[in-house]
Structure formats: C-alpha cells, structure tokens
Amino acid sequence: MACVRIRDLRDRQNSETIEVRVLRKWISKGKKEELCYQFVDAHGDAIEAVADVKHIEHFDSLIKLQLCYKVSNYICTGPRRYMAIVEHVASLVIGQKAEFEHVPDSAIPYIYFNFATFDTIKRRIRDTKLLTELHTGRDVEITLWPEKSDIVGDDVVPGDIVAIASTVVTEHIGRVQLESTYLTTATINPDMPQTIEHVTRLRGLPEVQVTETVDKTLTILDLKLQSQQKGQTPGNFICEAKITRIHEDRGWYYVLCSKCSNKLYPVYPKQDSDGLIFVCKDDDDITPNFRYCVNTTITDATGSADAVFFNDSMQEMLNISCMEMVTKHADKTNPKIVPQQLRSAVDKPRKLHLTLKNDGKIVGNNVSNTASATAIQTGEGTSTFTPKTPIPKSVTSKRTLTETPGNDKKQKKS
Numbered sequence: 201m202a203c204v205r206i207r208d209l210r211d212r213q214n215s216e217t218i219e220v221r222v223l224r225k226w227i228s229k230g231k232k233e234e235l236c237y238q239f240v241d242a243h244g245d246a247i248e249a250v251a252d253v254k255h256i257e258h259f260d261s262l263i264k265l266q267l268c269y270k271v272s273n274y275i276c277t278g279p280r281r282y283m284a285i286v287e288h289v290a291s292l293v294i295g296q297k298a299e300f301e302h303v304p305d306s307a308i309p310y311i312y313f314n315f316a317t318f319d320t321i322k323r324r325i326r327d328t329k330l331l332t333e334l335h336t337g338r339d340v341e342i343t344l345w346p347e348k349s350d351i352v353g354d355d356v357v358p359g360d361i362v363a364i365a366s367t368v369v370t371e372h373i374g375r376v377q378l379e380s381t382y383l384t385t386a387t388i389n390p391d392m393p394q395t396i397e398h399v400t401r402l403r404g405l406p407e408v409q410v411t412e413t414v415d416k417t418l419t420i421l422d423l424k425l426q427s428q429q430k431g432q433t434p435g436n437f438i439c440e441a442k443i444t445r446i447h448e449d450r451g452w453y454y455v456l457c458s459k460c461s462n463k464l465y466p467v468y469p470k471q472d473s474d475g476l477i478f479v480c481k482d483d484d485d486i487t488p489n490f491r492y493c494v495n496t497t498i499t500d501a502t503g504s505a506d507a508v509f510f511n512d513s514m515q516e517m518l519n520i521s522c523m524e525m526v527t528k529h530a531d532k533t534n535p536k537i538v539p540q541q542l543r544s545a546v547d548k549p550r551k552l553h554l555t556l557k558n559d560g561k562i563v564g565n566n567v568s569n570t571a572s573a574t575a576i577q578t579g580e581g582t583s584t585f586t587p588k589t590p591i592p593k594s595v596t597s598k599r600t601l602t603e604t605p606g607n608d609k610k611q612k613k614s
C-alpha cells in the first residue's frame with residue numbers, strides 16, 4: 201500500500217502509514233517539556249512529532265536517529281506553536297501505541313532545510329516563533345549564544361556555504377538579524393546539488409577583500425541619548441573611552457565543555473590539591489574551554505556606561521587567551537577574583553567598537569583591528585552579564601555538523 205505524503209497530513213486526519221527518516225530529536229523547553237522529533241519523507245517534506253517525555257526510554261528503544269521507518273497509529277493534530285522548526289499545518293502526536301517499523305535505507309533525504317528568503321524573514325520577528333533557516337545573498341548577522349558559539353568551526357574558508365538552521369529572527373539596531381536557539385545547527389557545505397555548484401563557483405572567484413563598514417564615532421553621552429530614542433538606533437559604533445572599572449562580583453569568565461559545549465560546573469576535587477576543577481554533567485575526560493566575559497564600566501569625557509567584553513575583544517586587549525589567564529594567573533579557589541594581569545586593561549584609552557541593543561540590553565560585538573570593546577549598556581538598569589549573554593559572530597567561519605551524514609540530498613525552498 202502506498203504511503204501517504206507528509207505534505208498531505210492534516211489536523212484530525214485518520215492515521216495512515218507514512219514512511220519517514222527521523223532527522224532530529226530534542227526536548228522542547230516550552231511551558232511543558234515535550235519529546236520532539238523531526239521526520240522527513242522521500243519528497244523532502246518534513247513534520248514534527250511529539251511524544252510524552254516521560255516515555256523517552258520507550259521511544260529511544262524504538263526510534264534511532266537517521267534511520268527510516270514506516271510509522272502508523274499516530275495522531276494527527278494541529279501544528280506546534282512554540283519554537284516549531286518546521287512550517288506545517290499539522291504535527292503528529294506519538295503515544296505508546298504508535299508503531300515504528302524499521303525499513304532498510306531508502307531514498308529519503310538525510311538533511312532538511314526550509315530556507316526563507318531575506319525579504320520574508322522580517323515578518324517572522326513578531327510572528328509565531330517559527331524557527332528560521334535563511335538563504336540569502338545579502339549580509340546577515342547571526343548572534344550565536346555561548347552554548348552555540350562553536351557550531352561553526354575555524355576550518356571554514358571563504359566560499360564555503362554555511363546552512364544555519366533553527367534560528368529566531370530578531371531586530372538589532374534597525375537591522376534584521378538571526379539569533380541562535382538551543383536547536384540551532386550549522387551544516388557546512390551541505391551535500392545538495394545546488395551547494396556543490398555554488399561552492400565551486402565561489403571558490404573560483406578571485407579573493408575578495410571583506411569590506412568593513414565604517415562605524416560612526418560617538419561619545420558615551422551620544423550613546424545614552426541614542427538609546428533613549430525608541431526605534432532609532434545607531435549602527436555599530438566606535439567610542440573613544442577607557443575601562444574604568446571591572447565588576448568583579450560578576451565573575452570574569454565562563455567555562456564550556458570541550459565535548460558538548462555546555463556549561464561546566466566548578467567542583468572541589470576529592471583530594472584538595474589544586475583548587476577548583478570544572479566538570480560536565482554529561483561527559484568525562486573533557487578539557488575546560490575558558491572564555492572571557494568581563495563586565496566593566498567605561499568612561500569618556502561625557503560620562504560612563506556599563507559594557508561587557510567577550511572573549512575575542514578581551515583577548516585582543518590583553519594579548520593572552522582566557523585559558524592562559526586562568527591557568528597562569530587566576531586564583532585557583534575563587535573564580536571571581538580578577539587577576540592583576542587582567543586589571544592591566546583598565547584605564548587605558550582605547551577605540552572601543554561597541555553595539556547597543558534596542559531594548560537597552562547588551563550585545564557583544566566583533567572585534568576590529570583597531571579596538572577591542574564589545575557591548576555596552578546605557579541607562580540605569582542593573583542587569584548582570586552572565587555567560588548567558590550572547591557572543592555574536594558573523595557567519596564566516598566554522599565546523600561541519602557530524603549529525604549530517606548527507607548521502608542523499610534534497611532541500612525545500614520556500
């Protein structure tokens with residue numbers, strides 16, 4: 201019997217067998233936790249399926265990622281509303297009686313993208329939180345939050361194509377930008393005919409100089425005035441100022457796992473020898489990846505404001521990596537004590553490249569050769585910069601996602 205197409209599934213429709221590959225699995229972190237899957241069929245159409253997270257063991261034994269199944273006895277319902285990664289009028293509910301019959305590898309794609317065009321993403325800012333994949337010939341900034349800051353590896357070269365999936369569209373300084381979510385993935389040169397063609401074409405082009413837009417120079421007073429004008433935000437800008445204070449109580453670095461990129465926790469070792477060690481809740485044998493996150497006050501002749509400096513800018517300022525700073529100079533027992541070597545950044549006049557976010561919150565910024573700052577907050581708010589603050593990066597570099605074997609290929613375009 202022929203299987204029904206995913207594309208044709210509708211809310212309340214009777215369950216007919218579908219044949220799918222299971223591409224992704226995640227736990228939705230909405231109001232209620234849900235075990236979610238993404239299925240794709242041979243036509244390249246995708247749908248989300250939701251199960252009770254309490255039964256994760258049952259489903260783990262039944263469903264393996266990247267394998268193909270004939271699925272029946274599911275329930276067809278309306279689309280998921282919260283952080284959906286697929287745009288479809290229906291989604292599936294799979295319970296204990298849902299049946300998954302493994303089928304040998306078939307011609308079902310291993311990857312799925314549903315690219316939005318640049319012109320259509322703006323309306324997704326306020327829309328339902330549909331996560332977005334963007335395909336564009338224009339420059340778009342993407343903010344990768346710390347837990348996703350390493351999804352694009354340093355081995356990526358100009359001309360490579362990076363497909364970023366499952367981001368949210370936000371507005372940043374009057375420009376549309378993408379922000380990573382916990383579901384965001386990056387695939388370098390995804391194995392699709394179109395990509396191979398583009399990569400070949402782009403690599404054949406003469407090397408281009410990356411043009412950097414020249415930012416305006418503003419004073420801190422200008423910045424504060426700008427931030428008070430609703431909807432009127434400057435671009436990135438330069439501010440000639442110095443760091444006058446480091447907010448020690450907020451810590452000055454954070455630590456990520458070398459295996460899973462999640463946050464590491466400081467723990468006292470069993471034999472108390474060398475101060476704190478950092479452990480991952482999931483992995484053993486890891487290397488801690490230390491990254492700067494330094495909360496400061498910056499000051500010029502017109503006033504002061506809070507600013508946070510992230511890893512790249514701090515490293516540029518200090519000429520020493522965070523790892524080295526921690527291992528060579530930091531207090532081993534109290535991560536909040538700022539080492540003297542770090543204090544050397546204080547009170548030196550600099551050209552700071554800054555970004556101010558619409559809502560008065562802070563954004564980190566890329567570092568240019570001249571200067572080193574990052575993010576600024578004006579206003580009287582007392583928000584604390586924790587490692588949760590984003591590390592924005594342009595999509596210019598990074599690593600392949602191993603979860604995409606990509607033999608077969610198919611992409612959907614919107």
Ligand SMILES: [Zn+2]
Nearest residue numbers: 457460480483
């Ligand atoms: Zn880990």
